[in-house]
Structure formats: C-alpha cells, structure tokens
Amino acid sequence: MANTVLKVEGMTCGHCAASVEKAVSDAGATGKVDLAGKKVSVEYDEKKVSLGAVKAAIEEQGYDVV
Secondary structure (H helix, E strand, O other), X not given: OEEEEEEEEOOOOHHHHHHHHHHHHHOOOEEEEEOOOXXXXXXXXXXXXXXXXXXXXXXXXXXXXX
16 A cells, blocks of 8 residues: 655635545545645555546546645
8 A cells, every 4th residue: 555645726625625535535545635734645555546546536626736
C-alpha cells in the first residue's frame, strides 16, 4: 500500500470534502480530507490503481489537484 497527500484547491465545505472522498473511493483508493489544510490523504494499492487515476477522479468533480 502506498500513502500520499494531495493538495486540492476549491474545497470549501463538508459537501466538498465528501465529494472528494467519494471520488477517491470510486477510483479504488481511500481518502481522508483535511478541509482546513486543503489536502487529502490517500492510501492506495499501486497494483490496482494509479495515483494519476485518483487525481483524475478528484479533478472530474471540479477540484484542482496542485
């Protein structure tokens, strides 16, 4: 399992955090949003999902991974 922290711009509320966490989950990873820090901690199996796929899933929800 790999762990990384992604900086995500555009999250402003609990709904935003839930949307990002769901996108990460749908991509096949686990995410925990830190709304105040504008970041999401992601845990994923590199054999099953790429970090690029996780970033793309977040960006598809309208947020910017920087």
